[in-house]
Every structure is written in structure tokens, then in C-alpha cells.
Amino acid sequence: MSVEQKRKLITCTNIDKSFKVPEGIHQVVSDFSLEARENEFICLFGPGQCGKTTLINLIAGFELPDQGSILVAGKPVTSPGPERGVVFQNISLFPWLTVMGNVEYGLKMAGVPKKERQERAQKYIDLVGLQGFEHAYPVKLSGGMRQRVGIARAYCIEPKVMLMDEPFGALDAQTRYLMQEELQRIWQTEKRTVIFVTNNIEEAIYLADRIIVLSNCPATVKKEYVIGLPRPRQYTSPEFLALRKEIQQ
Amino acid sequence: MNKKQKNITELICAVVSILTFLILWHIGVKGELGRLMPGPLPVIRMFFATLFGGTIGSRTMIIHILYSLIRVMAGYFLGAAVGVVLGLSMGWSRLVEAVFSPLFRIIRPIPPIAWIPISIIWIGLGEDAKIFLIFLASFCYVTLNAWSGAKNVDPDYLRAARMLGAGKRQLLFTIVLPASIPSIFAGLQVALSSCWATVLAAEMVRSSEGLGWIIIAGMNNNDMVQIMTGILAIGLVGMLLSMIFRKVEARLCQWNKSGS
Incomplete structure (x- = not known):
């Protein structure tokens, strides 16, 4: 039990987050929970504006949740910090x-x-x-x-944790495939716990140990898939395509 | 090779356009207009004759230019230094902004030459009054641009820096300051031309040397050639200043250019 506890690097419990907008209150994240073990590669997969970026911002400490708690390495997240590295969609x-x-x-x-x-x-x-x-x-x-x-x-x-917010979203298709391979190589050389946000199912299956499928806004966990395929994975292998079909429906 | 050809074409165009202008000027003043306006040749002749050798008033042209330039530089750099510090502080701290922005908003639209009478009454007729006017000209533009530069720093840079562990002070010096540099430089460039205009106005009011004095003295002596020579010198020095400025900017803002 204590060994299991130690290896949990990120624990999000029942997070709610909403923003004030001119029309009232816009709930972006609802009752989101997640546990990530050390060196696990997790993909948060969901449609366009479903609140994935907000989840990354919450774990990164750029935003604070309205409800619920976020623990990274046992400590509550209150601000950004160097134990959580962020890779931004617009690179910055x-x-x-x-x-x-x-x-x-x-x-x-x-x-x-x-x-x-x-x-x-x-x-x-x-x-x-x-x-x-x-x-x-x-x-x-x-x-x-x-x-x-x-x-x-x-x-x-x-950092102990890498948070990646659609890091390849702005790249052309070919560069994107190349970067997925590269990221896998980098991660296998220097293992970290990774939370990787994407709206690209192939990318998620190629990279993830575990895929968390999010519902549309407000984001909440809809389904979870453990991807056990050996690495490096083939985009066109029958197992890959079967998984893709299963997750996509 | 292609770039070289382009440069040569540009050079030829520049020479042709200036020569055409001088020829038209030369022909234009042949008739009645010649009584009111000297041709280009006497003006150019006077410029080079007085540059190091002969004198206008009691000094050579180069000394007059240096007088004006030193006044400009003193006020310009003083104003730029104060402007960068104040502008960045206003962009960085809500409190500083709340305190200084109302005052600044009133002072900014007042053209520097409007302060001439007051500067003479307060500070007198010496160098300090002129430098004070140039300081104002420089200070307003630089403050405004440093302020807007610091206020408009891309928030993603700040987030990235915080993620990498930067503290508040480090954010100011390693993110806000460099990110504001292009905006500050735009302000410095406008400030430089404004300072150059202001020194001439200040010298025209009261001085015994400088390019502004050359023009006013020319008017008092009814010497059109001297007036035009002064104007030519003002144009040439102003052009040189902005050329030097652009070189410095290209050096310091290398990262901001995608070309070359």
C-alpha cells in the first residue's frame, strides 16, 4: 500500500473549474479525477474546446481549482514551479x-x-x-x-512531471509524425511522468501508456484505455487500428 | 549577387533623384524667383567652405553642428534613461501606473517648445534650459513606448518564465525588459527626431552658436544662402543620426528580424 502511494506522482481529486463570462458562469471542468504513477505517459484525449488546456493550466499551477485538490509528489499545487515542466501549444x-x-x-x-x-x-x-x-x-x-x-x-x-498541451498541434502532418517519434525516443531515454493533451487519436495511441477520454465541455473523465502495445508502435498495425476504431466510436 | 545588384540599382536611383532635384532647383531660380532664393551651387559651396575652414559667425560649420549635437545628446540620453525606468515601472506595477499616468497624460500632449518661455524664466538662457527642453522631448516618447511595451508583454512569456522558476524581480529583468526592447526602440527613434527639432527651436530663440542660430542669424542679416546652408546641414545631420540609429537597432534587436 505505501509503495503504491509513493509511486503516485500526480493526484487530482474531484476538480471543478469555471470561468466568469459575459453570459454568466462557464463550467470548464467538472468532477475530474486522475492519478498518474511515476514515469507514466498519460494522454488526455478529447474534442476541440473541451477544457483540456484548463486541466494542464490547473496542474501547472497557472490556475487554481474552484473545488477539489491537486497533489504533485505529495504537495498541493498553489503556483507554477520547476518540478512541473510545461510544453506549450504555441511554444512561447x-x-x-x-x-x-x-x-x-x-x-x-x-x-x-x-x-x-x-x-x-x-x-x-x-x-x-x-x-x-x-x-x-x-x-x-x-x-x-x-x-x-x-x-x-x-x-x-x-522536472518530475512534464505537462504537454497539444505541443504538436500547430505543426504540419509530416513534421507531426516525426515529432511523435522523437518525443517517444526522448521520453524513453529520459523517463518522466507525462500528461500529454491532444485531440489527435493516432498521436494518443502512439504515445500513451494510458488514454483518458474526456467528455465535451465541461471536461470530465468519460473512459479510460490502457495501451499495452509494445514500443515503438506501428500506426498501421492491426492492433493499432483496432484500438483506434474502439476509442473513436 | 542579386542583393548586390539591387543595392546598385538603389544607389543609381538615389543619385539620379538628387541630381534631378538639384538641376530643377538650379533652373528654377534663374528667373524672378532667384531674387528670393539662392541656387544650389552657392549653398553647397558655402556648406563645404565653412565646414572646417571658413566661419559662420565666429565658428566653423562643424563646430556649430557639434554644439547642436551635444545639446541633443545630453537631453536625449537623460530623457531616455528616465523614460525607460519610469515607463517600465508604469507597465509593471499597477500602483506606479496609477500614480504617474494621470500626470503623464497631461504633460505628454504639450509640445516641448511650449516650455521655452518657462524654461527661460526658471533656468535662464544657458545650456541647461536647452537641455531641459530636449529632455522633455525625449522623455515623453520613450516613457510612452516603454510603458506600452511593458504592458503588452505576451503573457505566455511570463507563464513560461514562471514555470521555469523565475521570481518577480527576475520576470522584470529577464522577460519584461527584453520583451519591451522593440517598443522602446521605436520610442527612441521618434524621440531622436523630436529632440533634433527641439534643439533647433531652442537655438532659434536664444543662442550664439548651433544650427538653429545659423538660420536665425541668416534671417537677421537677410542672408538667404546662410539660411539655406543651415537647412541643408540640419537635413544631413538628421539623416545621419537616423542611419546610425538604425544600425544600432539592427545590432541590438537581431532576434526580432527574420530576414538577413
């Missing part, structure tokens, strides 16, 4: 910093000496396959490369 790199500057930013804020933080940043720049681009500014990079920097930046603060 700092355009005035180079690739190196972006990746080492978190360590710099933490006061890590220059030599050490550059070595650590270099490790993650290499991990995402951007060696040679350390001194490039984000404006010169393609969308896929920018999101690699976004992943390296979040990894570099060595």
Missing part, C-alpha cells in the same frame, strides 16, 4: 534568447553557475537533436525545431 520560446539561452533559462534563474548550466543545457539540446543550433535565435528555426527547443527547455529544469 523567448525570442530574444538563443536556443542555448532558452534551454538554460530555468537553471540561470535557479542560480546555477554558467559552466554547469551550459553543460546541462547542452545535454538536453543534444537529446532533442539540435546540436549545432545552440546560437541560433528562435526566429530562424522551423516550427518542429522550435518545439524541440520547447521540450529541451522544460526538460532542462529536470
